[in-house]
Structures are given as C-alpha cells and as structure tokens.
Amino acid sequence: MIIFRLALKNVLKNANRSLLAILGMAIAAAIMTGSISMRTGYVNPAFLDYRRFMQADVVIYPKKLHVDPGAVRQRATEEWETVKYQPTFGSDLLSLEPRLADEGFLAPPGGDPDIDLAALRQALAGRANIAGVHPLFTIPAMLSAQGEGDAVPRFYRVPVRGEDVLAAKSWGGGPPIAGGRALVPVDEGSPHQSPQRFALVDARSKAHPQIPVGSQMKLFFPAVRREVAGRPVYDWSDLRAFTFTVVGHYQIPTGSSPLRTEEGLPVVDGQEGRSVIVPTYWDVPDILVPSQALAGVYRELGGTAQTRADQVGISLNSMYLAKQTAAELQQAFPNFGVYTVPNLVRLAGEGVRAIQTDSGDIRYERGRDQQMVLPADLSRTFIVLSFAIAGLLVATNMFILTAQRRQEIGILRAIGASSREVFTLILSEVIGLAVIGSLAGFLLIQLGVTFLLFFSKVSLAEAGLSTLAATAEVVGLSVLVAVLFGLLPAWEAARSTTAEVLRHE
Amino acid sequence: MSDRLATGRPAARGHGESYGYLKGKRVSEGYQPGDPILRGINLTKKFLVGDGVVAVREVTLDVMPGEFILVIGPSGCGKSTLLSLLGGLDRPTGGEVILEGRKYSRLDENGLARLRRTSVGFVFQFFNLLGDLTAAENVALPMRLIGLTDEEIHRRTEDLLGAVGMLERANHSPYELSGGEQQRVAAARALANQPKVVLADEPTGNLDRKNGLEVIKLFKRFNAERRQTFVVVTHDRTFAEFADRVVHMEDGRVIKVEGGAA
Numbered sequence A: 001m002i003i004f005r006l007a008l009k010n011v012l013k014n015a016n017r018s019l020l021a022i023l024g025m026a027i028a029a030a031i032m033t034g035s036i037s038m039r040t041g042y043v044n045p046a047f048l049d050y051r052r053f054m055q056a057d058v059v060i061y062p063k064k065l066h067v068d069p070g071a072v073r074q075r076a077t078e079e080w081e082t083v084k085y086q087p088t089f090g091s092d093l094l095s096l097e098p099r100l101a102d103e104g105f106l107a108p109p110g111g112d113p114d115i116d117l118a119a120l121r122q123a124l125a126g127r128a129n130i131a132g133v134h135p136l137f138t139i140p141a142m143l144s145a146q147g148e149g150d151a152v153p154r155f156y157r158v159p160v161r162g163e164d165v166l167a168a169k170s171w172g173g174g175p176p177i178a179g180g181r182a183l184v185p186v187d188e189g190s191p192h193q194s195p196q197r198f199a200l201v202d203a204r205s206k207a208h209p210q211i212p213v214g215s216q217m218k219l220f221f222p223a224v225r226r227e228v229a230g231r232p233v234y235d236w237s238d239l240r241a242f243t244f245t246v247v248g249h250y251q252i253p254t255g256s257s258p259l260r261t262e263e264g265l266p267v268v269d270g271q272e273g274r275s276v277i278v279p280t281y282w283d284v285p286d287i288l289v290p291s292q293a294l295a296g297v298y299r300e301l302g303g304t305a306q307t308r309a310d311q312v313g314i315s316l317n318s319m320y321l322a323k324q325t326a327a328e329l330q331q332a333f334p335n336f337g338v339y340t341v342p343n344l345v346r347l348a349g350e351g352v353r354a355i356q357t358d359s360g361d362i363r364y365e366r367g368r369d370q371q372m373v374l375p376a377d378l379s380r381t382f383i384v385l386s387f388a389i390a391g392l393l394v395a396t397n398m399f400i401l402t403a404q405r406r407q408e409i410g411i412l413r414a415i416g417a418s419s420r421e422v423f424t425l426i427l428s429e430v431i432g433l434a435v436i437g438s439l440a441g442f443l444l445i446q447l448g449v450t451f452l453l454f455f456s457k458v459s460l461a462e463a464g465l466s467t468l469a470a471t472a473e474v475v476g477l478s479v480l481v482a483v484l485f486g487l488l489p490a491w492e493a494a495r496s497t498t499a500e501v502l503r504h505e
Numbered sequence B: 001m002s003d004r005l006a007t008g009r010p011a012a013r014g015h016g017e018s019y020g021y022l023k024g025k026r027v028s029e030g031y032q033p034g035d036p037i038l039r040g041i042n043l044t045k046k047f048l049v050g051d052g053v054v055a056v057r058e059v060t061l062d063v064m065p066g067e068f069i070l071v072i073g074p075s076g077c078g079k080s081t082l083l084s085l086l087g088g089l090d091r092p093t094g095g096e097v098i099l100e101g102r103k104y105s106r107l108d109e110n111g112l113a114r115l116r117r118t119s120v121g122f123v124f125q126f127f128n129l130l131g132d133l134t135a136a137e138n139v140a141l142p143m144r145l146i147g148l149t150d151e152e153i154h155r156r157t158e159d160l161l162g163a164v165g166m167l168e169r170a171n172h173s174p175y176e177l178s179g180g181e182q183q184r185v186a187a188a189r190a191l192a193n194q195p196k197v198v199l200a201d202e203p204t205g206n207l208d209r210k211n212g213l214e215v216i217k218l219f220k221r222f223n224a225e226r227r228q229t230f231v232v233v234t235h236d237r238t239f240a241e242f243a244d245r246v247v248h249m250e251d252g253r254v255i256k257v258e259g260g261a262a
C-alpha cells in the first residue's frame, strides 16, 4: 500500500518528469490511434464520398469478383471459371477494375451473378455491427447521344443505377448541382425518394458522352420478357424509350496525383517550380436515377419488383470493426466478394494517374502495370512501423524514468524494501503513467477527429474510431508495451546493488 | 510475513520497546545473548574491474551487542565496502557475515532486505533521504514497510524526530534542510525500526565540525540509552573518544584494533 502511495507521490511530485513521460505516452498513443484509423476508417476525405455514393461501409459483390488482380492470378490455379464481365452485372466492379472487362475474372463454378436479397437479409439478421442493408439495383440501357466525333447520335451501353443520393452540403450550392450529386432539393440528410425521372451523369465518363445539365436524355431499356427465379430475362429486340431530365453531373474523387505530360514528365508550376497535383476521380459510367424512378421503369418494362441485387452495401455501426466484420461476412458468404469501402477505394484510387494532354485537358489513366497490391502492403508496413516507433518511445521513456530513479531505489533497498516492492513501485508508476498518457493521447486524437467530423458532417462511426474497443486496444497496447519495456529496467533497478548507488551524491 | 514478528512486540529486555524478534522463529540456532551480535568472518570482496580490485581482504570482525565501533582508514582502504558487506547491501566474494546467528549466505535478496528493514539501520555520507517525501515521511517509511499501524508510526516518528531535535521541521522537504539537519533525519530513519545494529558510512563526512560532532553525540546517546550497536566509518580520528573500539583499516585489511577487551 505504501508502495502505491509512494508511486503516486512520485508521479505528483515530479510533475516535470511525469508530464514528459505522459507526453511520450500520449504521442505514442496518438500515433497508434492514427494508424488504427488509417487501418479501418475513412482517413481520406475522398473515401467518404464513396461511402455516400455506395451508402455503405462494406460492399458485397456477387460471385467471387476480385478487384485485386493479384488474387485473381493466385486463384487461377484453382478450378474456378473465368467469367467475362458483363454490363448486365451492373456492379461497380468494372469501374474499380477495368481489366475485368477484357481479361475476365474468376468465379466459383455455378456461383450466382447477382444476390438474392431476401436470402441475404435473412443471413445477415442478428449479426453484430450491421446498421443497414442497401441493395443496388441497375437496369442495363442504351443511351442515345451525340458524343465528340459522332456525326450522328449513336447508342452507348450504360447501366442505369437506382440511387437515393443524399444531399450533401460539402458539394456546394443548392441542387441541382453540376459537379455535385443531389438530384433534386431534398431535406438535408434524408434520402431522395423521388419517382420523377431525374438523372445525374458522370461528369468524366469515358464510356459515354456527357449530357449537358438541363437537357432531356433518352434512355432505351430492354423489355422484361419474364423472370426466372427473380432474375429478369431482357429482350434487347424490344427497346422502350424513357426520357430523363439531366439535373446534374456527378464525379467522385479518389484522391490526388501529380500531373504528368504524355511523355511521363511531371508538370511543374511555372513560377515556383512545384509539381502540380490534381485531384483524381473515379470513372463510373453509370447514370444515376432515383431508385423509386428506376423501380417504376422496371415495372413498366414488364417486371414485378427487383429481388436480385447487383451488389449490396452494408452500413456499419462501428467502422472500427469494419475489417473484422468484413472478414466475418466473407467467411459466411464464401461465394461473394466482400470489401470494406476504404479498402475498395484504396484499390480503386491507387494507380490512377493524371495526364495532361497536348490540348491542355486532363486525362486519367489506370496504370496497366501498376502493382495494385503494393500500396495496401505499404500501408500495413506503415502501421507496423508507427506502432514500433510508439513502442520505442514508450521504452525510452521507461528507461529514463527508472535510470533517474536509481538513487531512490538504492535508498529503498537499503532501508529494507524487497526487490518485489521496488519492482511494484516502478511498475505501478509505469502503468499509471502509461494509462494516463495513452488515454490522453487517444482522447486528444478522438477530440480532434470529433471536432473535424463535426464540421464535415461525418459520423464518428464513419471515422473508424470512438468505440470502446478502440480505446481498449490503444490504451491496452500502450500499457502492454510500457510494461514490457518498463519490466526490464524495473527488474534491473530492483536487483541492482544498492551499495554502488549510494556511494555518490 | 515474518516481518510481522518485528511489530507489536512486547518488552523483553532493556528499556521501552524491545527487540522482540529475539523470541521469534527467525532467531537462529546457537545464538545466545552475549555472543557477538554481528560477525564478519574472513570477509573478502573482490571487484571485477580491470585486473580486479580487492577492496576487502580477509577481514574478521566481531561486534558485541551495545558496542560503539569506529572504523578509520585512508580513502579507498575498503571501509565503505566492508560496511555494505556487514549490512548485506553487497555480497562478499569470500567469507561470511552473521547477524544474531543468521548467516547472510543462507538468505536470498529478499531475505537480506527483510533483515535490513528490521535489524540494520543505515546512515550515509550523503544522507540519502527521499526528496519526494517530507522529513517525517522519510522517517516513517521503514515502519510502513513493516506494516505498523498509522498511530504507531505517528507516535514513533514524533518520538524519533524529537530525539534528534527535528520535530519542528517534520513537514519540511529534505531540500529545505541543512546538511546537519538532513543527517539527523537520516539517523532518525535508520533508527525507526529499532534495529539492533546501525551502520553509518562517514555520517559526518559532509558536515562541518560542529554538526558532525552533534551527529556522533546523537549516535552515542542512542547507543547509551537504547543499547543499539553502532559501527561508524569516519576519517576523523577525534571521534575516537566516543568509541568502545577503533578499527584501523589499510589496503582492505584490518591492521589494528584499539581499545575494548577483544
């Protein structure tokens, strides 16, 4: 008991030393918190736009559609079949990995090309951390438009996507927005459920021309002949025309990239010689219409109600557990591809290069030879590294803490404190400082994130932090490291020959 | 647990509080009151630096209960080393130390720590008070280690600080005290658990003549009143008048013992 009192006294009386130790722990914990959020949350603000677009933190794709070509290559040894990507699949995969279109992807034999929503909902029921299920319905269509270099209007094949897009202030201005996403004026934060035929067109799609805002866009949908097990059989010889008003353009940033010339040289800012960094965007060829409007179209085409989704988004209660939840879902649905949105975006965004054409426009390109697996590995390395740095910080802290205390330990030993008591003294001090410090560091980052989130209208769950589990992990890890590294000097101090310590002032 | 033996003990002999552990289980076979209380037998301490330094060479020293011994010798002759061997702060490379029949070689580190907390008091040249604690807390610390009650600790702390004339400075930090005052507090701390033996390593070395004399007189008073045994290392030959015996050391050896019957 006296030992704990003495430890407390030590901490309080040596405010400077204690503060320093706490500061060290706090920085370490902050680094850990940061890297945990890197690992699980939406660190890149651009990722949040995906989240809003997909209305999900975790996305389930039908079949084992691999975004990661490395995994595809690895799977090639197994008896999976190669499937060519078909526009009727309607998922976001093609935009994420264009190679799927020409190289195809691997799928388990007999797997479903789409997801039975009712069955999935049932399988998901009662699972932890799942806040909502958002199916994506698309209908393949032909867009009649006159693109650049088209002498006359021609048909472009596009997926039309039902999307209850949220109005987001950060996109600026009141809807309809060019360059934004809101379809019509809606109550802030509530999904748009308009049955009206409004549409948003990707501002940068390479798959079809951009349709000016305010113009009437003609989309031709195939009639639904019949439905087999909830799956439509389209009749492309019987196209029906629907007119949509283009109310805006959308574009989804993926990050940024240094601008390069066609020759691959960096474009530099004339005066200061700094290389120019430009935002990069995700090319989604889809045309977005309100989901209620799309459901109306489907009914008019001769269908009943779509029960097979092209992909399913799942929103989570806690982003912190996203990785774990995704892993669990992948295990539960081995025939589906399960991705967390941050991971998906990382895969999609990395390797996008911005190229300045001779006419001065900016063109985006996915690097063909880019190793997509590498960045993910690097980020893992970074996390491990930052943890190591944090651990080192704690370790040095503890070494200094005990080194400074040799004299005192010697005195305690001389007046008869057992090595166990000295050990307890140092360790309780170490643990106390570690707990206080790591909590402080964690809370600081949390508060900072919360503050930022408050202004960016992102929920805490989206930030991938803030849960009890995160606190426990950071504080627990810090204390563990502190104890591990404090153990040795404490043990040494407890055992050290007292005579030597006491001979000098 | 055996520390508890040292607490709340009934008066057995002498005056006032006594050294009850004599009646406890810890007392080794063969020890009779009247035998040397502290024995250093053939003590050798070799430090493994360079070619090896022999700080203490085959020193044999018997300390009788209630004796006041002065150890004198030139710098580097091994006085401090001998004292730390006698107090169990350090292990000898050869020989044995026996305190009231207890062989140090049979005790592990914690056993030695227990022994120090109940039977040995240390006073150092540089006082070695804990700067984080007040004078009273420093004195109380050894008593807390053996788990005395708060009232008991309070009573004894007052008694001890009174005895060393530091009662009115009880709540001062060591930094606020002069060297002489610090050493008096350190003496009170060394005496807190009423050790049989007090080992003092140049307790006057950092004090002026007047304060040094005061500390030695304080020791002498405790020696006389409380029958505590003192082994005091010093440079100052003038303190010889207080001692029952003066042990002269040179080059790690005891070269001469003055006074006493032994």
Ligand SMILES: Nc1ncnc2c1ncn2[C@@H]1O[C@H](COP(=O)(O)OP(=O)(O)OP(=O)(O)O)[C@@H](O)[C@H]1O
Pocket: A500, B047, B048, B049, B053, B054, B055, B073, B074, B075, B076, B077, B078, B079, B080, B081, B082
């Ligand atoms: N821990 C140690 N490591 C190596 N050598 C040591 C150690 N402690 C003491 N010595 C050596 O042992 C010898 C005796 O040292 P000790 O401190 O016992 O002398 P002393 O008589 O107390 O001297 P002083 O009067 O200066 O305090 C010295 O030569 C010293 O250098």
Ligand SMILES: [Mg+2]
Pocket: B079, B080, B081, B201, B202
């Ligand atoms: Mg010395």
